[in-house]
Amino acid sequence: MTPDPQCCTAEQTLNDVAKMMVENDCGEIPVADGDKQLVGVVTDRDIVCRVVAEGRDASSVTAGDIMSQPVISVLVESSLEAVMAKMEEHQIRRVPVVDAKGVCCGIISQADVARKAQEKNTPAIACAVSRSTSTPTRSARARGPAVTRRSSRRSSAPRGPCGLPPRRTVR
Numbered sequence: 001m002t003p004d005p006q007c008c009t010a011e012q013t014l015n016d017v018a019k020m021m022v023e024n025d026c027g028e029i030p031v032a033d034g035d036k037q038l039v040g041v042v043t044d045r046d047i048v049c050r051v052v053a054e055g056r057d058a059s060s061v062t063a064g065d066i067m068s069q070p071v072i073s074v075l076v077e078s079s080l081e082a083v084m085a086k087m088e089e090h091q092i093r094r095v096p097v098v099d100a101k102g103v104c105c106g107i108i109s110q111a112d113v114a115r116k117a118q119e120k121n122t123p124a125i126a127c128a129v130s131r132s133t134s135t136p137t138r139s140a141r142a143r144g145p146a147v148t149r150r151s152s153r154r155s156s157a158p159r160g161p162c163g164l165p166p167r168r169t170v171r
Contacts, residue, residue, distance in 0.1 A: 001097060001106040007032040010039065010064030014051055017042050017063050028094045030104040031067045037102040040067030043094070073098045076105055080116055083108055 006020050007030045017029050021044060031040040042063045050066040051058050073096045074083050087095055087110065097106035 001108045001112055002026070003106045005030055005096075005104060005107045007036070007104055008042070008063050009033075010062060010067065012063050014042070014047055014058040014061050014063065014066070018047060018058065026107070028096075028107060029063070030071075030096050030107070031063050032104060036104070038071055038073060038096055038098055038104045040064070040069040040071050041094075041096060042067050071096065073104075074108070075100070080113070084113055084117065087113065 005026070006024045008017050008020060010031055010033070020029050021027060027044040029042050030038055031042060033039050040063070046066050046068055047058070050056075051061050072086065072090045072092060074086055076097050076099050078086075078097075083095060087093070093110040095108050096104050097108055099105050
């Protein structure tokens with residue numbers, strides 16, 4: 001888990017949010033209200049799909065305009081199994097961690113889970129979170145049926161575990 005992640009407010013511009021992502025080497029910034037309670041998240045994908053792809057000006061769009069909500073989160077005392085189940089159920093690669101008051105105190109990424117999970121469970125969660133599906137993403141459910149995950153267009157190329165292409169090795 002990444003403890004005490006950098007958070008933004010709903011009023012901050014996406015230029016600011018994108019800079020936070022670069023400075024913190026992350027792909028998700030939690031959005032917090034004045035009481036530091038989690039109200040949404042902005043992902044790198046949110047910025048690309050809802051701003052860049054639509055030709056909008058990132059300096060005039062706020063985090064609140066595009067944040068994914070309702071936010072999917074886990075409690076700080078959640079077990080690894082509960083975190084894995086939540087990530088699989090919602091097909092997310094990062095999940096904010098909140099305390100009993102709803103204050104964001106960390107983020108768990110798919111890589112964090114892979115490092116901590118037992119070897120037999122790691123491929124299973126990676127497959128579950130990474131698999132292609134035609135169900136809407138969490139942001140698409142909030143916005144309507146227009147945005148869905150990529151279809152499972154598969155070539156005849158060899159596939160590794162989970163049906164994903166094998167990793168390329170550079171020699």
